[in-house]
Amino acid sequence: MKVLLLFPPSWHPSQPYLSLPSLTAFLKQNGVSDVIQRDLNIELLDMLLTQKTCGESYNKITDKLRGLEERLINSLNYHEERNALTEAVEALPWFIHQVERAKNILRSDAFYHLDSYMEAVHIVNEALRLMSSLFYPSVMTAVSNTMRFSVYSSNDILQAIHSERENIFLSLYKEYVLSSILEATPKIVGISITNTSQIIPGLTLAKLIKEQNREIHITVGGSVFTKLIEELKKVDSLFTLVDSFIVFEGEHALLELCAQVDGKNDFKKVPNLVYREKGVIKINDNYFSEDLNTLPTPDFKGFPLSLYFTPSLVLPIQTSRGCYYRKCAFCNLHLDHRNFRLRRTDLIMEDIQKLSREYQTKCFFFTDESVPMNKLREISQCLLESRDEIKWMGGVRFEKALTGDVLKKMAEAGCQKLVFGLESYCQRVLDKMKKGTKRDVVKKTLDECLKAGISFHLYVIVGFPTETENEAMETLDFVLNEEYLHSAGYSCLPSLFGMEKDSPIVNNPSEYGLASIRSPIGEDLGLGYLYAVKEGMSPQKAEEMYNYMISKLSGTLCPFPYNYSMADGLLYLVYRNKNNKEEVVLR
Template sequence: MDVLLSSDKIRNTCAEIENRLSTGKNTIGSGENHEEVYSRLNWAREVIERENMVQNVEWAKSTLKSKGFYEIDDYVECWKIIDRWLQAFGMLYYPSEISIADNSMRYSVYSSEDVIKAVNDKHENPYHSLFDEHIMDSLTNDGLDLLGISVTATSQVMPAFTLASLVKEKNRDIHITMGGSVFTKLIDNLQQNHLLFDLVDSFIVFEGEHALLGLIEQLNGKKDFSKVPNLVYKEGKRIRVNQPFHIEDINELPTPDYDGFPLDRYLSPRRVLPLQGSRGCYWRKCTFCNLHVDNLKFRLRNLDLVLEDIDRLKEKYSMEYMFFSDECMPVKQLDSVSSRLIAKKNNIKWMAGVRFDKGLTKDILSKAREAGCLKMVFGLESSNKRILSLMDKGIETEITKNIIDNCDKTGIAIHMYVIVGFPSETREEALETLDFVISNDKFLNSKGSSCLACLFELEKHAPILRDPGKYGLTKIGHPKHDDLSLGYFYETDGGMTPEESGEVYEYVRSEIDKRLPIFPYNFSMSDGLLYLDQQPP
């Protein structure tokens, strides 16, 4: 992002657009899309010139790193400027698109053949030139032996394999390993997929601390990769998966080390660092969710170590704001952490993901607020009793209402996720959840409230797949060429069809957005945390 937002990049992009337009309409693009490509490049040129992008992007960057960040009108305008610039830049690679929210190509991230095509498509893959011009020299000229690339979201798949391909072109001796939750969910797919091993030497699945250490030891020694835990690699013509999978003792792990991260380049006036107090989900029952796959069992980190982590991060990185990145913090842990932070007078502002657990009392919420908690993130998903039962959420709407009320009384902001289109859900049931959100004045009027509606997706490894008939699922499948599929298309014998769910989802999202503006709280959790504290630098 730092490179993309540089003045040199904007000027060079503008020159490239001018160069392409000067060659004439019929020489731009291919096939029947000459007119479309020419039109989009024209739009990009007009936007860059009209909005004086070089100066405006510089203003946006400096504003977001200063006290101007806290002026909401300026904050919104900064991100709109950056978004328009990214869209304009993306026109060089049409039909690929880039924005502050996402990046997309016409190639599918769920198909290894498409991944290979995207990696080799210099005309439509923006990462090819970006990495080649700005990253490759530093990676390949420093005697690098091992390159690790983490992929935690599908939006990172194309950039990751593009980088891997470029590195292999320069130096095939560099061992490239990829890790992250995406590949943990694709272990069985990787065993059948030889194409990706032309770009990558190995994959690390599940947890990576001991795996990465073991890989380094073998690269320095006998290269016996069978001894590296959690490794997927190719040996001759066979793809091997090292089992049993290693589960980390999180009490043996050190405090997170953020050295090497360009923390000062982030578009924020203050640092918000993530910290885990646990791994996995202690509930592990939600039928729609496959996050349990990432961690083979739930583990709590010793409370003394968590407090030690906080002290070290404060000292080393001047951390004032923190996000507990646990999937959901148990109530007892929340209570204990809060008590210890109060006793230490730590003066850290933080947020955490929790459940609408009946044990989350007003007293515990009050204690958390006194300890510096400014916001909690909840999965509401639905307020309909039947749907909640099918989801196996283990929450009750009356308890949820009570917790929302107590958060309001104690001064803790709330973010809620809702799901639209769970199999067999009717339009009326979906709108019941919408009404629960938009009719709760205390929630809507509380500072920092946010809510994100999500369209149900039938994800690989979700418990719902163990008994699809129970949920009225029929004709489950995915496109034949999608050998990296993380989900399925489906039909139902009751409730809304997937198409109807999509329409209702758009309506629910628009109704929520009318009442809860996207910026800043629904746009960025970390930015929202800073806004709740309102302490300019």
């Protein structure tokens, strides 16, 4: 039994994602030895950002621009497309000779010099944008892709995956990926789709594989389709592209799927599986939650770890699954895992030490929704005792238990930065959100972080129902605190409120002053709703406030890499603290 696990574009290129290494390790632990895993996101980015590929794209764009003159010139789309192609023909020759230098900057110590970093990021994104003009109006950057097709509509998805003209990934896969997948001769291909920007690229890949070999069982896992279980029952067309979907957690489900594909094909025995049998879509609702204390250390073998856009490797690690709080009115992340579970601290330490030794890294990112306080204390104590000099960051909640003494110990144990979901600094809004957070605890915690030398990232939500403009400004004034702005590593990222599917607010609209909630027309795979309010900012006003907040923060905080809650920011802080030089200016 050969299994091929694939992580498609688009995702942030600074570190590997944890899903495939976790599955790979579990399958190998349980006797499925022939497992190959590939991060196609970073593979394709590395391939695109070469002088050769940029030059080939330039030639194709030039040819297309010549051919475009033969089309009707009265079309608005004609003029827009012609302008995009013309810009690429004029600008791309310079980038052809710069892209490999830019990649080398991001993978070398030049990464730590902000001007060099920002220049490299600009070159990478502009080169990708210009090359994307060949598929106008689609656009690809290092972290995302956009097309005119909606990822929330099965009809649009089907149009996209067949569109030679606009789907960037069709030609990329055919030219650089498909043959190697088929040559591997897998019996199962697993595709991890963990965010919406991967939907069209992931299903495009599935379509191409199926066209070449219908005997390969293609299964799709990840949080996106876990949130769409009920919708999958009604969207038969997706099962022309894939054979099954694994929802919730994938370890035991994928293991049993291997057994059935290699045996009797009795798919009703596979937990967490959605599949079509004799024309009927079935859901195996014997949902399985993993015992984290029986899972092996993630296995990153096969990932091109030297290709990530950082000078040092940062690996993801997990201390728990699910959210221990689970009460926030706006949040549906608790759906990804049916319950909250912890991994034993001694096993976490084994994971850290094994991965550190095997992959020559001291830097780790805890991917938990929020690491519980007791676990933070235990991990910090163990790291201090081990003297391994591990550097780390992770997400936490504002809790009274996160005291100055705890933070000091965490800093001594290598904690560089914490990621907080602040959401609002208005107590009325926090209470409405059911955050379980008090303003005085927020302020005290952040002050103690500053004393301990731990940086922090704040997520903010703009436009939660009933929030007023004055209340939003209260939050903006707080995050623009001069003391925070002048602290090392401070970052803040607002997001516009979205009414997410299955979030608690949807079940009790009157409590939140909602006049109406409705599904967007044509979205049979929708993950959110349109809404109107009786009080507070309207969605339109909230968007205006969001744009204002972004503009104010952009004037004081550098958006990349320091104003980010991922590997980039961690590495900058490690470098800054190690070198302790005034010339290391990060904003």
